[in-house]
Amino acid sequence: MSKFDFPPSIKSRPVWGSLEARQGKAHLMIADAEGAEAILDIATPELMANSHIIHIPKGKDYAGRLSALNPAQLYEGPSYEASLPRIRRVLTDGHMGLQVYLAGTEGLMGQAIQEMMSAGIPHSAIQTEHRGSTARRMQCVHCKGITEDVETDPYQCSHCGLHLFVRDHYSRRLAAYQGVRVDAEDHGNIPEPKGIYE
Amino acid sequence: MTIQFNTESFRDDYTFRNSDWAIQRFPFPFHEDSYMYSVNMEQHRGGPKGSVYEKRFDVDEHYVSEMKDRALVLDQDPLRCQSLPHMTLAGWDLLELIMVSKSEDYPDLFELHRDGNRWRWVNKPLGIDDTFTFLDETTLPYGPMEYITRQAQGDFAVLDQRDDMLWMDAGMVTTQADWSLDFDIGMNFFEWHAPVPKAHEMGIFVRALKFLLNIQQGAPARRLNWTMTVNPLLDTSPENYHKWGIQKTELTSENIGQKQHLRVELQTFFRLPRSNALAFPIRCYLCAFEDLMTVPKWGRRLHRVIRDLPEELATYKGFIDNRPLMLDYLSRFDDGLPTSPGIWPDRETEPPLQR
Numbered sequence: 001m002s003k004f005d006f007p008p009s010i011k012s013r014p015v016w017g018s019l020e021a022r023q024g025k026a027h028l029m030i031a032d033a034e035g036a037e038a039i040l041d042i043a044t045p046e047l048m049a050n051s052h053i054i055h056i057p058k059g060k061d062y063a064g065r066l067s068a069l070n071p072a073q074l075y076e077g078p079s080y081e082a083s084l085p086r087i088r089r090v091l092t093d094g095h096m097g098l099q100v101y102l103a104g105t106e107g108l109m110g111q112a113i114q115e116m117m118s119a120g121i122p123h124s125a126i127q128t129e130h131r132g133s134t135a136r137r138m139q140c141v142h143c144k145g146i147t148e149d150v151e152t153d154p155y156q157c158s159h160c161g162l163h164l165f166v167r168d169h170y171s172r173r174l175a176a177y178q179g180v181r182v183d184a185e186d187h188g189n190i191p192e193p194k195g196i197y198e
Numbered sequence: 199m200t201i202q203f204n205t206e207s208f209r210d211d212y213t214f215r216n217s218d219w220a221i222q223r224f225p226f227p228f229h230e231d232s233y234m235y236s237v238n239m240e241q242h243r244g245g246p247k248g249s250v251y252e253k254r255f256d257v258d259e260h261y262v263s264e265m266k267d268r269a270l271v272l273d274q275d276p277l278r279c280q281s282l283p284h285m286t287l288a289g290w291d292l293l294e295l296i297m298v299s300k301s302e303d304y305p306d307l308f309e310l311h312r313d314g315n316r317w318r319w320v321n322k323p324l325g326i327d328d329t330f331t332f333l334d335e336t337t338l339p340y341g342p343m344e345y346i347t348r349q350a351q352g353d354f355a356v357l358d359q360r361d362d363m364l365w366m367d368a369g370m371v372t373t374q375a376d377w378s379l380d381f382d383i384g385m386n387f388f389e390w391h392a393p394v395p396k397a398h399e400m401g402i403f404v405r406a407l408k409f410l411l412n413i414q415q416g417a418p419a420r421r422l423n424w425t426m427t428v429n430p431l432l433d434t435s436p437e438n439y440h441k442w443g444i445q446k447t448e449l450t451s452e453n454i455g456q457k458q459h460l461r462v463e464l465q466t467f468f469r470l471p472r473s474n475a476l477a478f479p480i481r482c483y484l485c486a487f488e489d490l491m492t493v494p495k496w497g498r499r500l501h502r503v504i505r506d507l508p509e510e511l512a513t514y515k516g517f518i519d520n521r522p523l524m525l526d527y528l529s530r531f532d533d534g535l536p537t538s539p540g541i542w543p544d545r546e547t548e549p550p551l552q553r
Contacts, residue, residue, distance in 0.1 A: 010392035010393060011388045011389055011391070011392040011398065012385060012388075012389040012390070012392035012393075013392070139381070141378055141381065141436045141437060141439070142436075142437060142438075142439070142440045144277075144380075162440060167393070168392075168393075169381070169392060169393050171381050171382070171384070171385070172384065172385070173383065173384040173385075174381065178378075178381055178436075180436060180439060181439060181440040181443065184439050184440050184443030184444065185443045185444060185446055185447055185519075186444075186447070187444060
């Protein structure tokens with residue numbers, strides 16, 4: 001199952017939508033893993049004729065199916081970081097009216113939104129659809145280190161090693177949720193990690 | 199009146215103390231014997247002589263030591279002061295507002311001499327005498343917001359106004375009640391308040407935003423907010439919570455009177471003239487429980503407020519675990535007598551503790 005209903009949350013938490021084909025002369029589609037399915041769901045020959053798809057497989061094989069759509073351009077990147085220069089190049093060449101579609105994990109969509117915003121595209125003009133893993137991109141509020149693909153609460157900061165409580169408070173600018181030391185008031189008392197939505 | 203500035207610390211050995219003068223003028227935040235969220239705004243146009251409401255920017259005995267503490271925080275973490283690129287003009291607006299207000303309200307402490315854009319600023323308590331060109335950043339040692347807020351007590355958020363919304367786009371935040379400017383910068387009014395329980399459902403933020411969007415030049419507003427802090431620690435930041443959180447567990451029935459502090463924020467709101475931004479100073483006042491208890495009315499009332507506060511709020515404000523200890527202590531100062539309305543101490547008219 002690649003779709004997940006996120007429980008209601010606080011107002012800083014992003015709300016993801018569903019992709020739909022929009023009118024436009026150019027379409028930039030960025031997806032990771034199962035996010036490819038959201039693209040497959042809206043693809044038409046007309047849309048694909050002007051679409052540039054960037055997909056980060058993360059071990060999931062969608063290469064054949066995406067290629068079969070005949071998009072104007074298709075790139076499979078080994079990681080988001082590796083795709084970033086290409087994304088920036090597309091944004092540099094892009095014109096007014098470029099349509100942006102993001103699909104996949106929250107970490108991928110959050111970072112891509114951050115990039116679009118710095119290129120001057122309002123976040124509200126970007127289409128999104130969550131697919132696949134519900135893991136989060138977390139920032140440790142203490143050391144500021146980012147830990148990608150966090151699936152449990154609490155989790156251990158991959159930089160300073162503190163055990164952190166996973167908050168729903170989210171910064172669009174950092175493309176990350178906030179992690180706060182879970183045992184700050186009782187050192188060493190670290191609850192057994194559970195899935196974030198368990 | 200000339201203020202005697204204390205030499206004191208807000209960390210490590212915690213030598214912070216309030217004089218009798220500071221206790222008498224402490225902004226006790228409860229106007230009745232119970233508390234719930236409200237949009238408790240009023241005009242910020244002075245107040246009783248000697249009160250924290252009297253001047254536009256209150257200066258008190260803690261001024262010099264608070265500014266030293268701010269400098270320490272900024273040395274360790276420069277990200278406590280940030281301004282997004284479009285907020286520089288608002289920074290100049292804020293600098294002007296503070297310099298003009300302080301030099302008019304405290305002429306014995308601050309002087310501002312203006313000759314066109316050539317300004318000379320004299321800050322006697324901090325030993326500063328700088329001449330610079332207004333609106334020329336290269337003539338100041340820091341950006342305008344950082345320069346002036348290194349010389350003004352309390353935190354400062356500078357809010358951009360666009361799309362009928364306020365945006366947290368600049369700030370100097372070193373004396374905060376557990377929120378991170380570095381994390382929240384760029385958020386809108388509803389987003390940075392997202393973690394506050396209950397108030398969204400009560401419609402508080404929708405009404406507050408509507409009020410704030412309409413604040414006009416020359417008509418500032420104010421409100422009080424409060425929380426609890428163990429030890430007179432100004433920098434209760436999320437960034438350092440992994441270090442200070444444990445201090446909450448050091449409270450005992452013997453030390454609670456000295457260690458437990460009521461933390462009150464005097465929040466004011468000023469429309470800025472050039473940028474149309476909203477300056478949002480958040481001034482923190484701390485008072486130890488044992489000092490508050492010297493005012494009989496406050497003793498009675500604080501006990502009742504803390505006793506009856508909904509669990510959700512006590513949790514959010516971070517003192518749910520210490521509430522039983524607080525109530526043990528505070529109940530000794532509540533003899534059940536009625537209290538007079540309003541926040542003022544009313545020492546002459548309220549009876550002493552009847553036990």
